[in-house]
Amino acid sequence: MASPALPALLDDAHAFSLQIISLSAELWSGDVREVSLPGSEGRFGVMAQHAPLLSTLREGMVSVYPVAPEPPLHVYVSGGYVEVQPGKVIVLADLALRSDDLDHARAQAARDAASSPMAQEFTDADYARLHAELMHQRNLQLRGLPWK
Numbered sequence: 001m002a003s004p005a006l007p008a009l010l011d012d013a014h015a016f017s018l019q020i021i022s023l024s025a026e027l028w029s030g031d032v033r034e035v036s037l038p039g040s041e042g043r044f045g046v047m048a049q050h051a052p053l054l055s056t057l058r059e060g061m062v063s064v065y066p067v068a069p070e071p072p073l074h075v076y077v078s079g080g081y082v083e084v085q086p087g088k089v090i091v092l093a094d095l096a097l098r099s100d101d102l103d104h105a106r107a108q109a110a111r112d113a114a115s116s117p118m119a120q121e122f123t124d125a126d127y128a129r130l131h132a133e134l135m136h137q138r139n140l141q142l143r144g145l146p147w148k
Contacts, residue, residue, distance in 0.1 A: 015067045016048045017088045020075055022096035027075065028064070035089060036063040037082055046084050053084040061099070062091060074099035 019029040036045045038060025046053075057080045064073040080093035 014048050016046075016050075016086075018064060018091070019089070020062065020064075020077075020091045020093065020096055022077075022093045027093075027096045027098065028073065031067045032064055032089075033067050034065040036065075037091070038062070038077070039082075046089055049086050050084050050089075052086070053082075055082050055084075056080070057082055057091070057093065062093075062096075 015031045015033055017029070018032045018035055020027045034045060034047050036043060037055075038058050040056040040058045043060070044055075057077055059078050060076075062075045062077055064075065066073065075093075076095075076097045076099065077091065077093040078095040080091065080096075082092070083090045
């Protein structure tokens with residue numbers, strides 16, 4: 001039996017509306033063919049005509065597979081809820097960031113840390129010396145000896 005043609009898979013019967021909303025604003029909405037979610041009891045997927053469902057979400061990535069021929073979208077959520085209806089899914093996240101925004105935020109945090117005054121004060125040798133001294137003091141503390 002021949003497999004169905006791709007356009008037949010992308011018709012309205014195989015698509016549903018998805019909204020991803022965080023506390024600050026709507027992050028994304030559109031028609032999708034599938035979404036994968038980090039449920040509190042484990043990861044699960046939703047496709048069109050899914051049975052109604054209300055679930056809590058744990059921290060993780062929501063993977064969105066749009067109907068349009070474009071790559072999947074990944075959205076980080078820190079937790080929240082998802083409501084699934086046969087033609088619509090609503091993700092209510094505490095915090096939500098698109099993966100490209102998350103990568104940008106991580107890069108900016110790394111740049112900020114590298115340019116901080118404390119980071120500029122320590123050379124590799126200074127850092128190693130300080131780390132060794134702290135480890136020595138912690139070792140003395142764990143053995144019950146007085147700090148020197």
